[in-house]
Amino acid sequence: MKKKSEWMKRVFVDNYHASMSSPKPYRRLRRTLFLVMTTTFLVPLIMVTWLSYYEYRSFLLANLRWNAESAKRTVETFLAELQTVLIFTADGQTFEDLTDQNNLKKLYHRLKSNYPGVVDLGIIDHTGIQRGYAGPFDLLGKDYSDRECFKAVSVNKTFIGRVEMGYRQVPHFCIAVSSLDPDTGQSWVFRTNIDVTTLDKYIEKTASGGLSDVFLVTSKGEPLLQSSSRHFGPPLSPYPYELPHDRHGITITEETEGTDDIVLKAVSYIDGTPWALVLIKQGYVYGKDWSFFKVRLFYIVLTSTILALLVILRITKLFVERIREADEKRESMLAEIEHTSKLASIGRLAAGVAHEINNPLAIISAKTGLVMDLLELSEDFQYKEKIESEIRGTADAVERCKVITHRLLGFARRMDVTLEPININNLMREVLSFLDKEALYRGINFDLNLGNSLPVIESDRGQLQQIFLNLVNNAIDAIDKDGRITISTRKRDQNSIQIDVIDNGKGIPPDIISHIFEPFFTTKDHGEKKGTGLGLFITYGLIKKLGGLISVQSIVGVGTTFTVILPIKIKSRRRGQNVESKSPGS
């Protein structure tokens, strides 16, 4: 228990004192709250932003990969189709049929009408001599035995060659298939040259999806362009980058060109050809998408961060304000409790002292009384008068002490609260009737400002009389001569009524107003009218006992208002206390 209470003290009382001593803890609390809330908000935001950033990036990469696959399939399909046409033609006709120039020309024209990119057709016998030719040049009888297309097709049956300029200085490439003459048992080659512009057109078709460039390069040796590139120029221009070593699948690399230009490059080797397909996403297209995305993301993050910070600032401020208000309320409640308990302990102490003094006082009183009795009975003697006067002085002093001890004991005595229905307006009139003469004598007017529909309250008549007699008496003393005392009553809320005793007397200075409910505190002049300093102390105690509150407001030179708030019904807890207080003591 002790530990718990110490802990609670540390948390509440120490913090309370700390918080009251300076506004720093509130600033710290505000800062902490702000940081915690900001972090709580910003961490998910940053994570979502980061995820969006990388998701978008991987989306771009996937898109490029898809483009590369699609372009590669297009090129492969185009080449496969041409190869198939050659193979079917070779298989469908004999070497003799095809070396017949008329026959070959017909075939050439048929083929060219379907495939405008076909430049020429040629039939090469097993020695490498072109035996049949149809096309724009005079190539009949040309020796191809040293050419790559003849050598390679003899081994692989099909061949697709690199792009060359040839005799026409027009870039083209060769497709060749070999076939076997069943009569002679010797192989021959059926070849065609295809204009690169045809390939360009096909590749062009695949350059969708925001690609900036698609082209073919040679897959072996120094890379040379095999189709037209927007960036690197016409076929056979050098391609300035190295190709990836991995010849399978699609390799995507990211490179920076210049200062900010990020280039995404996809490279895919095309099987059965000397080519690799290169796709480039670069510069304005890739950059525009990307920077648009980045700018949009930036503005979304910036706007939501600013909004969140504003909301967090506002919430934090409100929250800390509420805490501060609650603290202040608690502070005033603690001060009130402290004040009440201080008065209660002073009251108990005073009553204890009064009791201890009362017995010796009773002896002094009895002794002086006896001496006076004896003096009265005795004959005159020297100093008799003097002794009588001295003894009377002693008796007066004892009487004064008696007034004090009796009032203190009266206060401490836990008298029963006898509850009865009370019309507070009637009670106020009764109280004032006790003081009519005094007021008249001093030229003081009573103003009654009594509420009309006041509820009948449940309280103790005798104690209420004492409370208001004390307050009005004080008001009379504060005015001294010629003034006005206003008594006003009103219903305060559903549970309480309020009585104000307002005088236009001299007022109470601010430095002593906090002490007026303490015992033995008096401002009344020492003399005939001197006070015991117990009136307001007892009034305070009685009002508390009846479940009420008393407060005071005063302006020096203007007057003083005592406000008493009484419950319409005294709470049962309080009644319980009173029942308990009936148990007799000594």
Next chain:
Amino acid sequence: MSKVKVLVVDDEKEFANTLAERLNIRGFDTSAVYCTEDALALIHAKKIPDVVLLDLKMPRMDGMETLAEIKKYDPTIQVILLTGHGAGVPLTGIDRGKHGAFDCMMKPADINELTMKIKHAMAKRQASQNRGVDG
């Protein structure tokens, strides 16, 4: 007419003796004892007072118990309680009637007031004796 017999019971010897002396000067037949046991012994020994001035707080047996004992012995004996203590003293009419005390006064009591109360108490005792019942 014989003097009114008053018994002062108070553990403060000085107070008891002085009060007895003052009452004697005022024509009462007053004696003083300093504990409740002595007071009850006197009563049991048929030295019955008319009025008892009884201090509430005394060692061993307090005033309220003594009051009950006295009333048990003779309900017509009138008891005036004297107290130096404020707390818990049954001063109200209801309590006074319940416990059977004639009155209760706080110390230091005014001698004239006390004298008056003794006389009233005596009158009540006589009335009770005449009726043969306690009032």
